[in-house]
Amino acid sequence: MRAVVAIVRGMVLELFRRKDFYVFLIFMLVLLGILSSQTFFHIEGISRYMRDFGYTLVMLFSFILAVTFTAKQVPSEIEARTIYPLLAKPISRFTFIFSKFFGGVAISVISFVLFFASFILFCLGEGQKLSPVLVAQSFFLGMLFFCMVCSMVVFFSVFMTMSANIAVSFLLYFYVINFSGPLRDAVISAKGFVAAMLGTFYYLLPHFDFFDMRIRITHAWDPLAGWVVAAITVYTAVYCLLLLYLAAMIFRRKKL
Amino acid sequence: MYYYDSPAGQLESEVPFYMQFLGEGRSILSNLSILQADRYFHGGIGHIDEDHPGGITIDGESQEEEGRIHEEEHPEKIHRAPGRFNILLRISEKTEITRHIHLSGNQVKEIIPWIYYSAKIDPHNVLAYTLAGYWLADRLDKVDEAIAFVKEGLKNNPDSWELNAELGRLYFKHRKDYKAAARVLTRALQLLQGEPHDKFQERYVLSFLAYSYEDIGEKAKVLPLYQRLGQLFPEDGGIKRKIRKLQEE
Numbered sequence: 001m002r003a004v005v006a007i008v009r010g011m012v013l014e015l016f017r018r019k020d021f022y023v024f025l026i027f028m029l030v031l032l033g034i035l036s037s038q039t040f041f042h043i044e045g046i047s048r049y050m051r052d053f054g055y056t057l058v059m060l061f062s063f064i065l066a067v068t069f070t071a072k073q074v075p076s077e078i079e080a081r082t083i084y085p086l087l088a089k090p091i092s093r094f095t096f097i098f099s100k101f102f103g104g105v106a107i108s109v110i111s112f113v114l115f116f117a118s119f120i121l122f123c124l125g126e127g128q129k130l131s132p133v134l135v136a137q138s139f140f141l142g143m144l145f146f147c148m149v150c151s152m153v154v155f156f157s158v159f160m161t162m163s164a165n166i167a168v169s170f171l172l173y174f175y176v177i178n179f180s181g182p183l184r185d186a187v188i189s190a191k192g193f194v195a196a197m198l199g200t201f202y203y204l205l206p207h208f209d210f211f212d213m214r215i216r217i218t219h220a221w222d223p224l225a226g227w228v229v230a231a232i233t234v235y236t237a238v239y240c241l242l243l244l245y246l247a248a249m250i251f252r253r254k255k256l
Numbered sequence: 257m258y259y260y261d262s263p264a265g266q267l268e269s270e271v272p273f274y275m276q277f278l279g280e281g282r283s284i285l286s287n288l289s290i291l292q293a294d295r296y297f298h299g300g301i302g303h304i305d306e307d308h309p310g311g312i313t314i315d316g317e318s319q320e321e322e323g324r325i326h327e328e329e330h331p332e333k334i335h336r337a338p339g340r341f342n343i344l345l346r347i348s349e350k351t352e353i354t355r356h357i358h359l360s361g362n363q364v365k366e367i368i369p370w371i372y373y374s375a376k377i378d379p380h381n382v383l384a385y386t387l388a389g390y391w392l393a394d395r396l397d398k399v400d401e402a403i404a405f406v407k408e409g410l411k412n413n414p415d416s417w418e419l420n421a422e423l424g425r426l427y428f429k430h431r432k433d434y435k436a437a438a439r440v441l442t443r444a445l446q447l448l449q450g451e452p453h454d455k456f457q458e459r460y461v462l463s464f465l466a467y468s469y470e471d472i473g474e475k476a477k478v479l480p481l482y483q484r485l486g487q488l489f490p491e492d493g494g495i496k497r498k499i500r501k502l503q504e505e
Contacts, residue, residue, distance in 0.1 A: 040368045041392055041401035048296060048366040184348045203344060210351050215300035221353055228350045231343060 003091045004099040011103030012110065015069065021111055024061040028115060031057060032122050047128045052218040054119045059142070059214070062112040063173065066149050070104030071165040074157040078256060087256075094248045097154060101244055104150035112142050133223040138213040140229070144236045145211035149173075151240035152206050155247040158254065173208055180209040206239065278377075286378030290387070293370035299357040364395050375409065385409030386422045399430040417451070420444035421461050428464050438468040455488040462488075478502060 015021055035050050074097075077083040086096065116139060123130055149169070156165040183205075187198045210232050215221065278285060295302060359366060368391065375384035385406050392402035403426050410419045424441035427433045444461050466481040479502045486495045 038369070040372050041396075041398050041405070043365045043368060043396060043398065045362075046365050046369060049369040180348065181352060184345055188345065207344065207348070210347055212351075215353060219296075219300040221299065224351060228347060231347050232351075235344070235347065 003089060003095060004102060007086075007096075007099035008103040008106050011069065011073070011100075012106050015065070015107040015110065020065060020068070024065065024111075025114065025118065028054075028057045028061060029118060029122075032119070036122070036126055047123075047126065048218050050126070051123060051128065052214065054122065055138070055214050055217050058112070058115040058119050059145075059212075062108055062115055062142075062146065063149060065111045066104060066108035066146050067153055067166055067169045069107050070100070070150050070153040071157055071169065072162045073100045073103065074154070074251075075162045075165075083256060093252045097158070097244060097248045097251055100157075101150055101154045101240075104154060105147055108146035108150060109143055112146055116142060129220075130217070131220065131223065134213070134216055134220070137223050137229060138217055141211040141213055141232065144233060145208060147240050148206055148208065148211070148236050151243040151247075155243040158247050158251045172206065176205055176208045177212060180205070180207060207235070210235070282378045283381065286374045286381040286384065289370045289374035289377060290381070290383060293367040293374070293387070296367045296370060297359050297364070299353070299355075299359070301353055301356070362396070364391060367391065368396075375405070379409075379412040382409065382413055382416045382418050385413075386418050389422045389426055393426055393430050399426065402426055403431070415447060417444045417447035417453075417461070420447060421464070424461075424468070425464055428468055434468045434471040438465060438472060438474075441465040441468060459485060459488060475502070475505065 032050070032054055035053055040046060077086065083096075087093065091099070120130065120135060152172070153165060153169055156168060160168065183198070183202055187195065187202050190198050216223070368388070371384055371388045371391065374381055375388065378384070385408070388409075389402045389406040392398040392405065403423065406419055406423045406426060410416065410423065413419055420440045421444040424437045424439075424444055427440065428437035431437075441461055441464050445458075445465060448458060448461055462481050462485050466478050466485070469475075469477045469481070479499070482495060482499045482502060486492070486499055489495060
């Protein structure tokens with residue numbers, strides 16, 4: 001446990017030591033400032049496009065930080081040969097993988113919390129009304145989303161290079177966000193062997209779309225039903241555990 | 257000074273520098289911005305024409321539907337419901353918003369930024385200016401702003417019949433300035449005749465032009481316009497009656 005905490009702490013310190021986080025935070029605040037200062041034909045109270053941009057920036061910047069920080073953890077430890085003293089401590093390879101996952105989640109959640117808080121404060125400062133339930137759900141699902149992202153990136157990092165990992169993670173994210181709906185419709189309407197194939201593919205994909213609250217936040221739709229949030233939580237836990245278990249299994253057999 | 261290679265002859269320097277890098281991609285981005293306005297009008301959800309034929313479009317052609325909220329879900333989603341134990345498909349279905357709404361009243365202002373950006377990204381996107389004209393003047397009571405914006409569009413696209421027609425409509429309907437309306441609508445008609453168009457587009461310009469001439473008392477100019485309308489829509493009884501009345505006067 002102490003080893004896990006030490007690895008996580010090291011990763012968090014790295015987040016604050018590097019400039020990426022501050023650059024994203026300042027960039028987001030500047031963009032929101034520019035957007036809020038825009039006026040359109042002397043019409044007052046236009047707010048949805050700002051919430052849309054704000055939420056998108058929060059998720060995008062946190063996602064970029066989560067992927068780039070987590071993706072380099074395992075390859076850089078191997079490349080710099082710092083993994084040997086770590087494993088000699090002794091830390092099992094299983095613990096090592098889980099520590100990297102928790103470290104990734106910690107830095108993603110810290111960035112997400114700060115970005116999200118800035119966004120919400122900005123909206124409130126602009127006098128916008130936000131449903132507390134929607135905000136709470138967005139926050140909770142955002143944290144689950146980063147658990148999912150980090151588990152996926154850690155899984156890829158045990159057999160991919162850092163750049164391949166980042167590229168695949170981004171592609172998967174944009175694919176799932178944009179094409180999950182049509183894929184679901186195809187699964188439902190397909191029959192026989194095609195349905196089985198499509199269904200398997202659908203179940204294997206990480207469903208980032210479940211966590212996307214952009215439209216609900218922007219257009220003030222109703223919050224999700226309680227059972228849906230609970231089901232997404234269980235789904236995230238199962239998916240993350242499976243990916244981490246697989247990652248640990250692959251890493252255990254990997255020649256270092 | 258370099259002139260943008262287009263019929264409108266807009267100065268390239270008038271386009272923001274960060275947009276100049278996009279080249280022709282500006283046109284795509286501008287149209288995406290219009291689509292985004294349409295999504296906003298429908299509460300952030302893509303508009304599926306087949307799901308409600310005759311429903312509202314962003315240009316407000318079906319105004320009778322304004323303000324209505326359709327509580328029903330898209331029919332296709334109901335027919336293709338996932339199995340009860342297919343949990344991922346059920347979650348996906350529940351996280352997706354399927355209700356169909358239209359913004360109403362003052363809420364339609366939320367689409368304005370996207371239309372505005374569409375015109376700023378591509379000043380040759382005529383649709384952006386005509387949409388802005390309609391929504392600002394007819395729905396948000398911002399007539400001066402609407403006219404100024406359409407005029408800006410005309411500066412960038414002086415040979416657009418759509419913009420001349422929209423300006424004429426705004427003068428006619430909101431300013432009651434029938435002389436100005438007749439002037440720009442005459443120009444719109446000239447431009448329209450110089451390019452391929454359908455009879456409904458021609459009717460749009462002819463009708464407003466005819467009403468404008470009637471209101472400024474230039475009766476002699478009204479009859480040929482109605483006669484042309486009669487040629488376009490020979491089965492229209494209203495036009496026939498109007499022509500007979502004008503001939504008797």
